[in-house]
Amino acid sequence: MAAGSDSEDLTRVGPGTAMGALMRQYWLPALASSELKADGDPVRLMLLGEKLIAFRDSAGKVGVMDHRCPHRCASLFLGRNEAGGIRCVYHGWKFDAAGNCVDMPSVPAHQDFKDKVKAKAYRTAERNGLVWVYMGDRAELPVLPPIEATLLPESRVSVSFVQRDCNWLQALEGDIDTAHFGFLHAGSVGPDDFQDDHPMRHTVVDRAPAYHVKDTGWGTAYAAWRPDGEQVSWRFANFLFPFWTQAPNGEFGSFVAARAWVPMDDTHTLVVLMGGRNASSGYSSMPLKNGKPLPGFAPRVEYLPNTTDWYGRWRPVANAGNDYQIDREAQHSNEIFTGIRMIFMQDQAVTESMGPITDHGFEHLGGSDLMVARTRRRLLRAARELQEKGTLPPGAADPEVFFAARSGAFHTAPGADWWQAYEDRVAAAIKAKPEMTAAE
Numbered sequence: 001m002a003a004g005s006d007s008e009d010l011t012r013v014g015p016g017t018a019m020g021a022l023m024r025q026y027w028l029p030a031l032a033s034s035e036l037k038a039d040g041d042p043v044r045l046m047l048l049g050e051k052l053i054a055f056r057d058s059a060g061k062v063g064v065m066d067h068r069c070p071h072r073c074a075s076l077f078l079g080r081n082e083a084g085g086i087r088c089v090y091h092g093w094k095f096d097a098a099g100n101c102v103d104m105p106s107v108p109a110h111q112d113f114k115d116k117v118k119a120k121a122y123r124t125a126e127r128n129g130l131v132w133v134y135m136g137d138r139a140e141l142p143v144l145p146p147i148e149a150t151l152l153p154e155s156r157v158s159v160s161f162v163q164r165d166c167n168w169l170q171a172l173e174g175d176i177d178t179a180h181f182g183f184l185h186a187g188s189v190g191p192d193d194f195q196d197d198h199p200m201r202h203t204v205v206d207r208a209p210a211y212h213v214k215d216t217g218w219g220t221a222y223a224a225w226r227p228d229g230e231q232v233s234w235r236f237a238n239f240l241f242p243f244w245t246q247a248p249n250g251e252f253g254s255f256v257a258a259r260a261w262v263p264m265d266d267t268h269t270l271v272v273l274m275g276g277r278n279a280s281s282g283y284s285s286m287p288l289k290n291g292k293p294l295p296g297f298a299p300r301v302e303y304l305p306n307t308t309d310w311y312g313r314w315r316p317v318a319n320a321g322n323d324y325q326i327d328r329e330a331q332h333s334n335e336i337f338t339g340i341r342m343i344f345m346q347d348q349a350v351t352e353s354m355g356p357i358t359d360h361g362f363e364h365l366g367g368s369d370l371m372v373a374r375t376r377r378r379l380l381r382a383a384r385e386l387q388e389k390g391t392l393p394p395g396a397a398d399p400e401v402f403f404a405a406r407s408g409a410f411h412t413a414p415g416a417d418w419w420q421a422y423e424d425r426v427a428a429a430i431k432a433k434p435e436m437t438a439a440e
Ligand code: FES
Pocket: 069, 070, 071, 072, 073, 074, 088, 089, 090, 091, 092, 093
């Protein structure tokens, strides 16, 4: 990938950029519904380089709008969320959740022009505990994407958020780069540490698997494959437009998980992690022979207290400022390959360590980076076709394509066609089409 404009078009997300325009064609998951209380405090929200506020009005409707009051730009974050709208504390103008100016009490009645003033508000929707924002200007609002994990009711899904302090693309690429697993996460364990039937054992028997990669209706897909006894082991994973991933670490038939790598701005990313509450679904927490999970395993991120800052939500205690609490002793003794605890934080550390935006001109991509390279090309092509011809990117007008994406692991007999095997498994795994309801 050449440095320069390709790289800039891939990574920049602000208004007027190629990727920013692409991202604005989709619904973005932005907050947990529980972060906004009716008539509660507004929340500062940074999305695609825009400073916004989010609030929930008295009737429960969520408003998301430019934080600047359209009168003279005082921040509506300081505003009073009361009786069906947010009132600017400077001159008292008030806006409803859709951005309509509903009161202009500091202007003499005969000069009132509230009907002509609108805050820059974006459309919002809620589903299964998540608040979504649509920052595009298409008149016809797309339906929320039927990505499987987002369709699970709140009682059947666990959702968490983490802020990552780097560009969205390098953060996302960690999830479509299966070659790092046997090093970053499992570099200190060998085949003898696993029971023979542990589903991750072969990832350390052969740490350099072969790949298939292809473009799909939803984005890109890969399968890493390795001979495993008499059979072939397959690990499938996906990139879904514009910033979703599905990882391979679970039993294909029951594994329902997804992550969104939502760009806050060019150098900060909000990771939304979703997984079905299915005890048998994820492999990473399964014990090794010694009865413990992978070295350094920790069940959840430890957070600093949230603040009201633009970058104040969902920050881990382990961060660049304390070298991710790296334990050099555990690294030297090979107790933990990285010396960093928790799989997610190991990924956080390496992708943030690349710098705020990776210098693509400094990289040397190899055979294990096929999926990364292909995904960059697909993103870049889609962004350019939107910019140059107005062609909507994948899933923007046809979100049903997302429902066919599933990730996970399975085995086949040798010689099976990889994509036919995938389609057979998807057909067996997915029982019912979701209802494609339009968002509000
Ligand atoms: S700046 Fe908001 S009412 Fe004047």
